[in-house]
Amino acid sequence: MAEAYRRALTEFAPAAFANSFVVATGAVLGVRETRRVTGDYVLTLEDYAERRSFPDEICRNSYFIDLHQTKEEHKAKMDESRRPPASSTTAKASRTAFPTAA
Secondary structure, eight states: OHHHHHHHHHHHOHHHHTTOOOOOOOSSTTOSOSOOOOBSSOOOHHHHHTTOOOTTBOOOBOOOOSSOOOHHHHHHHTTOOBOOBGGGTSBTTHHHHSOOOO
């Protein structure tokens, strides 16, 4: 299935995906969180709950933690803004894999 997506992306967006290839897929299709990467910064529950701000924040969102809350619990949190840091999305190894210009 992953290869079918790759082929479609290559066909419909060749400028971006012409040289793309599948390295690996999740261990089980349809099962979430089968792979995780440790970021340069690990966002904690306290960061989330306290709506901490970071100097490298990349966006603002009000997406809830996927705890399977009731509709009432979820609705109460919708207007609370969170600001995840970019360093929580970059893998520790990526600093050597993607060097930046000096």
